[in-house]
Amino acid sequence: MTVLSSVNCSSQFKAHQAHQLLNVSGLLFLITLGKTVLNVLTLGLTRKTACHHFMGYFCISLALIDLFLLVSISIISYFRDFVLLGIRLTRYHICLLTQIISFTYGFLHYPVFLIACIDYYLIFSKTIQRPFKCQKLLYLLAVILVWVLVLAFVLGDPGIYQSLSAQDASPYHCPFYVSAQSFWVSSSMVLVLGLVLLTFWSEVTALVRAIRVTSYMNDTVLYFPFPPHSEYAVNPKQTVLPKLTVCFLGTWLPFVLLQVIILLLEVQIPAYIEMNIPWLYFVNSFLIATLYWLNYHKLNVRDFTLPVDPFVSWKCCFIPLTIHTLEKMEKPISIIIC
Structure with missing residues (x-):
């Protein structure tokens, strides 16, 4: 009787964990979907001026990252447990991926603010005359460089690594980073x-x-x-x-x-x-x-x-x-x- 009771408690606990994880995945999907729709609407209003300055290029890149997160959450939620490029992906990776992106977003405010200031200062001062195609290329390289450097900092920071490792140890607990820069x-x-x-x-x-x-x-x-x-x-x-x-x-x-x-x-x-x-x-x-x-x-x-x-x-x-x-x-x- 005692063994049967323990088995029932264990199955109820696993069912509760699975239900909790499903709720987290569903909530992240709805939030990311809403943010993606907001991105599309905002970029639709600014389509004529989106590529005239650094901030416009960065907004486009942010919309693409949000779309990538939405697609990743959707695929992992649908297949639940599968192997991609030798890596086994489960619902736990939804929280892990969102955490990494959350840390990355949190450290982007100062760099984007600074680069936008420099961009507008050069426009006002008119000290540099660049062909339009060259200017676009510079903006594109600046956006890529910012994303790569901030992501490298996030993945290489020992404190962030410990936080992500703690999440791996307790996959049903999914806290997210709140940015002090913002x-x-x-x-x-x-x-x-x-x-x-x-x-x-x-x-x-x-x-x-x-x-x-x-x-x-x-x-x-x-x-x-x-x-x-x-x-x-x-x-x-x-x-x-x-x-x-x-x-x-x-x-x-x-x-x-x-x-x-x-x-x-x-x-x-x-x-x-x-x-x-x-x-x-x-x-x-x-x-x-x-x-x-x-x-x-x-x-x-x-x-x-x-x-x-x-x-x-x-x-x-x-x-x-x-x-x-x-x-x-x-x-x-x-x-x-x-």
């Missing part, structure tokens, strides 16, 4: 935006009330009126900052609020979820706004070599800096009253 990047951007809003709150609210929707060069843009006795002649760099803030928040305000909630509630988001294409384009817009402000004296709305942001039309911030008689040239379509 936390600091997000905190820095929210802090900068908060300081700008506190410093220029009256200017920002006045701009929001005075924004006009007008037509310029056969394109509909937001136009900030240019008062005849404005501060542009005194401190144009300080005056353009509220305009950049309004343009940025006009597109990314929901995302900024989401970042604030995540930081205040200390939500722990796995790195393989947190590193996504909308987040990268949010960072991309912040970088472009920062470099626009630092290089405001070099700007020309007719210069198409400037960084192209697929989500924010920055040129409307600088029309008053280059064309003071726009109101005489173009008839405003409407006035927004807030």
Whole structure:
């Protein structure tokens, strides 16, 4: 009777483990599927500008890695236990593969942020004139190099190796890495935006009330009126900052609020979820706004070599800096009253 009871308990425990593993695999599949669909939708909105800068190329590579993860989870979940190239793959490898990708994603924020800054700095400075095909090749090599170096660091780090080995010892427990880099990047951007809003709150609210929707060069843009006795002649760099803030928040305000909630509630988001294409384009817009402000004296709305942001039309911030008689040239379509 005792032996029979032990056998029943053992079978129930194995069934519980198998059910738990199935739940983990199914959850990872649904999350990765949702992220892949989000990638496709976002890249569809940016298809005309995706290959104009490093960030666009990196977003495409991230979408391909997410697709690879989705296909791998699907194949392993379907066949459950099979041998590929001499390696036996089971459901345990779903968690292992996702963990490796999660660690890799978690260490990518600083390198991508730095390379994007260098890329935009070179575009603004125009110190290097490269043929378009050569530029594409450089972006492609930079993306490949970043992925290879970060993956090599992850696989060669002793602490990460111990973490992955512990998961092998307990395959039904599948924790995921939460990136500290993402936390600091997000905190820095929210802090900068908060300081700008506190410093220029009256200017920002006045701009929001005075924004006009007008037509310029056969394109509909937001136009900030240019008062005849404005501060542009005194401190144009300080005056353009509220305009950049309004343009940025006009597109990314929901995302900024989401970042604030995540930081205040200390939500722990796995790195393989947190590193996504909308987040990268949010960072991309912040970088472009920062470099626009630092290089405001070099700007020309007719210069198409400037960084192209697929989500924010920055040129409307600088029309008053280059064309003071726009109101005489173009008839405003409407006035927004807030």
